[in-house]
Amino acid sequence: MNYNEFKYCGLNVALGVLSGKWKPVILFYLFHQEEIRFTELWRAIPKVAKKVLLEQLRQMEQDELIIRDEKNGFPPEVWYRISEKGKALGPALAALESWANEHAAEKVDMLKSRRKVTLR
C-alpha cells in the first residue's frame, strides 16, 4: 500500500464526501426531516454563512448525497432531501455515533440534553 493507492481507497472516498464543516449537521437534519427548504435550514444553523451553506449543499449534491428540488415560481422555493445514496450512509454514521458514545463520552457528554438519536 502506498499513498497513491490509498487516495482512491474507499475509506478516503467516504471521508472525503463528509468533510466540510457543516456537512454532518446538514446530514443530521436531512436524516430527521427528509425535506427542508434552504432558508429553513439556513436559519436552523445559526452561524453558517449563506454562501458556505450553499457551497456545502452543492458539493453534497454533486456527490449525490442529497437532492435539490426547485419549484419554479416566485419567490423561489428550493427543497433539499436526502438521496438513496445518502441514506445508505446511515449505518456508517450510526457506527461513528456509537463509537463516540462508547469511547469519547466525555466529549459527547458536553451535550447536556442527551437524547437518543438514530441514523437509519
Added chain:
Amino acid sequence: MNYNEFKYCGLNVALGVLSGKWKPVILFYLFHQEEIRFTELWRAIPKVAKKVLLEQLRQMEQDELIIRDEKNGFPPEVWYRISEKGKALGPALAALESWANEHAAEKVDMLKSRRKVTLR
C-alpha cells in the same frame, strides 16, 4: 436540535477525530501493521511533511486513537501503534469503506490494483 447541541453530538465528535489530511492513511497503516516507527511511516507516505505528520500523530495521540512508545537511547526510536479506542473505530471505518465500494465505486475504482481490505 440546534447547532450548539450538534457540536457535541457523537457523529461530530467522531468525524472530528478523523479530520486531518493524513489521519485516515495513518490509521490504515496502523490497522494493518500494529506497530510502526516514525521514520518508516514518514517514508511510506511520500508527500507528507514531517512537521505535518507529527502534528497529526500528536492529535491522534491526544484523542487516544494511537499510542506513542519511545525507547530511550540514541538514535531515538519511537513506535506508534493503535490503541483499543482506535481499534474500536474499525467497524465504523469498515462501514464507510463498504459504503464507498457500493455507492461510489467510480471513485474507488480509480484504484487499479484492487485488493480486499478489512479494517477489523
Added chain:
DNA sequence: GATGAAGGTAACTTTTAAGTAACCTGTTTA
C-alpha cells in the same frame, strides 16, 4: 413606488491547515 420575500452570486477578508527549509540532539561509524 418602496419593501420584503427566497435563493442566489460576486468581491473581498480572515482563519486554519498544510507545506518548506533549516536546524538541533547525542551516539556510531567511516
Added chain:
DNA sequence: TAAACAGGTTACTTAAAAGTTACCTTCATC
C-alpha cells in the same frame, strides 16, 4: 573529525476553507 542516524522543533510561506457584506431577481403586498 565529520557525517549519518531518528525524531524532533522553529520560523516562515502557501493554499484552502470559511466568513462578511453588498447586491441581484421577480412577484406580491403596503
